[in-house]
Amino acid sequence: MEANVVRWAAELAEGALAVQLPQRWLHVKGVRGRASLAAPLFGQAEADLLLAAAILHDIGYAPSVKVTGFHALDGARYLAAQRAPERLCALVAHHSCAYREAELRGLSGELAEWRDEETPLRDALWWADMTTTPDGSRTNVHDRIEEIQGRYGPEDLVTFFTRQAKPELIAAVERTEVRLRSAGLS
Numbered sequence: 001m002e003a004n005v006v007r008w009a010a011e012l013a014e015g016a017l018a019v020q021l022p023q024r025w026l027h028v029k030g031v032r033g034r035a036s037l038a039a040p041l042f043g044q045a046e047a048d049l050l051l052a053a054a055i056l057h058d059i060g061y062a063p064s065v066k067v068t069g070f071h072a073l074d075g076a077r078y079l080a081a082q083r084a085p086e087r088l089c090a091l092v093a094h095h096s097c098a099y100r101e102a103e104l105r106g107l108s109g110e111l112a113e114w115r116d117e118e119t120p121l122r123d124a125l126w127w128a129d130m131t132t133t134p135d136g137s138r139t140n141v142h143d144r145i146e147e148i149q150g151r152y153g154p155e156d157l158v159t160f161f162t163r164q165a166k167p168e169l170i171a172a173v174e175r176t177e178v179r180l181r182s183a184g185l186s
Helices: 004-017 022-041 044-056 071-081 086-093 098-105 120-130 141-152 157-182
Strands: none
Touching: 004 022, 004 044, 022 044, 022 120, 022 157, 044 086, 044 120, 071 086, 071 098, 086 120, 098 157, 120 141, 120 157, 141 157
C-alpha cells in the first residue's frame, strides 16, 4: 500500500465529516493519533493501512455516506465504491467488533462481504477507537464502553451491542497494550 493512502483517507474523511459532524471529526482525529502510537509495531505498508483505517473507520456516519444506518457497513461500501483497497474496506467494516452490531441489525449477511482479519493490526485499530473519547481525548476501554452506553441510553441497540462486545473489545485492547509494552512503546 502506498503512503499516499493516508493522505487520501484524511482528505476523504475530512470532507465527509469535518463540517457536518465536527464532534465525530474530533474523535476520528484522536483515533488517528492513537493509531500513530501503534504504527511502529508494523512495517510501513501495514502502518499506513492502520492509519488510513483509523481515519476512515467512522466515515459511514457522514450524511452523504449513510445508507443503512449501520456506519461500519455504510463506510465499507462507500470506500469500496471509491475503489479503496479491499483490506481497508474490511478493516472499516469490522472495526470494534462490528459483527455483533450487524447481528442485532439483521445485516450479518451484508457485512460478510468482508472478512474480519483478526490480526494484530485489526486489534490496534480497535485499541485506537476504544481508547479515544468522542472529543478525541485519550481514555481507557472501560470508561469508553461506559461513555458509549451512557450516550446512547439503556434501551438503545448500540448499548446492547457494546454489552455483548465488551469482552472482545477489552481483549483486543489488552493484546495491543501487551504488544506496545513489549516493543517499549507504552
